[in-house]
Amino acid sequence: MAPHRIVAMTRYTDSVRSSLRERVLDAAYGLVADAGWAGLRMAHVAERAGVSRQTVYTEFGSKDALGQSLVMREVDRFLDGIREVLDRYGEDLRGGVTAGIEFTLRTAADNDLLKAVLTSQRGGDGELIAHLTTRSEPLLDTATAMLGAYAAQAWPEVDEYSRELAVECVVRLTVSNIVQPVAPPEQTAQRIARIVTRVALLKDED
Amino acid sequence: MAPHRIVAMTRYTDSVRSSLRERVLDAAYGLVADAGWAGLRMAHVAERAGVSRQTVYTEFGSKDALGQSLVMREVDRFLDGIREVLDRYGEDLRGGVTAGIEFTLRTAADNDLLKAVLTSQRGGDGELIAHLTTRSEPLLDTATAMLGAYAAQAWPEVDEYSRELAVECVVRLTVSNIVQPVAPPEQTAQRIARIVTRVALLKDED
DNA sequence: TTCTGGACACTAATAGCGATTGTGTCAAGT
DNA sequence: ACTTGACACAATCGCTATTAGTGTCCAGAA
Numbered sequence: 001m002a003p004h005r006i007v008a009m010t011r012y013t014d015s016v017r018s019s020l021r022e023r024v025l026d027a028a029y030g031l032v033a034d035a036g037w038a039g040l041r042m043a044h045v046a047e048r049a050g051v052s053r054q055t056v057y058t059e060f061g062s063k064d065a066l067g068q069s070l071v072m073r074e075v076d077r078f079l080d081g082i083r084e085v086l087d088r089y090g091e092d093l094r095g096g097v098t099a100g101i102e103f104t105l106r107t108a109a110d111n112d113l114l115k116a117v118l119t120s121q122r123g124g125d126g127e128l129i130a131h132l133t134t135r136s137e138p139l140l141d142t143a144t145a146m147l148g149a150y151a152a153q154a155w156p157e158v159d160e161y162s163r164e165l166a167v168e169c170v171v172r173l174t175v176s177n178i179v180q181p182v183a184p185p186e187q188t189a190q191r192i193a194r195i196v197t198r199v200a201l202l203k204d205e206d
Numbered sequence: 207m208a209p210h211r212i213v214a215m216t217r218y219t220d221s222v223r224s225s226l227r228e229r230v231l232d233a234a235y236g237l238v239a240d241a242g243w244a245g246l247r248m249a250h251v252a253e254r255a256g257v258s259r260q261t262v263y264t265e266f267g268s269k270d271a272l273g274q275s276l277v278m279r280e281v282d283r284f285l286d287g288i289r290e291v292l293d294r295y296g297e298d299l300r301g302g303v304t305a306g307i308e309f310t311l312r313t314a315a316d317n318d319l320l321k322a323v324l325t326s327q328r329g330g331d332g333e334l335i336a337h338l339t340t341r342s343e344p345l346l347d348t349a350t351a352m353l354g355a356y357a358a359q360a361w362p363e364v365d366e367y368s369r370e371l372a373v374e375c376v377v378r379l380t381v382s383n384i385v386q387p388v389a390p391p392e393q394t395a396q397r398i399a400r401i402v403t404r405v406a407l408l409k410d411e412d
Numbered sequence: 413t414t415c416t417g418g419a420c421a422c423t424a425a426t427a428g429c430g431a432t433t434g435t436g437t438c439a440a441g442t
Numbered sequence: 443a444c445t446t447g448a449c450a451c452a453a454t455c456g457c458t459a460t461t462a463g464t465g466t467c468c469a470g471a472a
Contacts, residue, residue, distance in 0.1 A: 041434070041435095042434080042435070042436090043434080051444075052444065052445045052446075053435095053445095053446095054445065054446080055443085055444060055445080057435090057436070057437080058443090058444090061436095062435080062436075063434095063435070063436090120385075120386070165397070165400070165401055165404075168401075169375075169379070169401060172378070172382040172383075172386075173375070173378055173379070173382075176378040176379075176381065176382050177378075179326075180326070191371070194371070195374075195375060195405055198371075198404055198405045198408040199401055199404045201408060202404040202407060202408040247462095247463070247464095248463075248464070248465090249463080257415075257416090258415065258416045258417070259416095259417090259464095260415075260416065260417080260466090261414085261415060261416080263464090263465065263466080264414090264415085267465095268464080268465075269463095269464070269465090
């Protein structure tokens, strides 16, 4: 019985802790959106999260570490979103790619933090991007690898080289359209998907 | 005779003036490369160009105007370079595109000013990019239009929509590879050219 | 004429310096 | 576990004096 209780208590503690982390992270996210990373005060984070300043420090250690966790959470959520979209479309890779691109464009449009990470843009207001040493630098690489895996599964008849080219196109053209948009996300997504389909389906003669 | 002499003198004066402008611009270019736009001193420009500070002011009016002329000259040279490459390859559009991309990648690699203009990157050391109001903002548009014209001439059998897609690909993928290079210019250029060829040649079925 | 060189007013960048504000840590209290 | 208050230390701010640079004018030389 004792072991069981210990386990139960540990789980309870863990869940409390993780919900605490989430609350703090939520608070930080909102405040960063308002005042930018430089304008963020640990005291405000604690206040908005409904905890003491000390708790924030014991949980995250420092402001920099809090920033790390913040962008890591955002990155993970984005990657999960992409995965979910791709899964939802199953064998229809073109549909999945279109939806994934649109999802990415919309995310970048209303999430300054992820936009900064996706476009690797330093400076500006996204000063916290100095913290992307952990899991956000290789964001695009991760996304590329993910997309490549789905492509290999859904389009086994396409040769590997063509798939590589196509995946590279998706990623680079999407980022390009985040930086310099010319049409609403939906149209842009369809346009890129069309381009990419051509790249994948045509085996050149030379 | 009098009119002739006047004309001759005017031409002489013009040529002196333009060579003066060039010298000053050359001096400014070198100094900007060393110390950045903010670190540039009009006195240094004059000194290196071998003229008095006053002459620089009478010729350009202000430091800002000098910056304008500087980026305009660089932009024009780049555009001329692209044109020349495209002309040299004549009907061989794929060869021309490949060479043009490589030219662009190499230019961006060793010309910070043009790199800043091409990637529209503000801030950083390219503080003078605040001056791209004249002929550099539409640089990419101009290049796109140019490429489109050549494409229409060399590939009349390709439908217009496909040509548009292909040209967009060339421009966006090239810029993308300036920002995030993964291979030397030559390889990258060939890769992009291959992608673009596929986009142009395949008419999709849907 | 065209360019030079020096003199000038005015403005922007710089350095120094309290005063303020915020980070990060500690210990005692709940 | 979390809070509260206190603290040392560092970064930032507002202010001032000073420097350095822009932009202009004009007398003189080529």
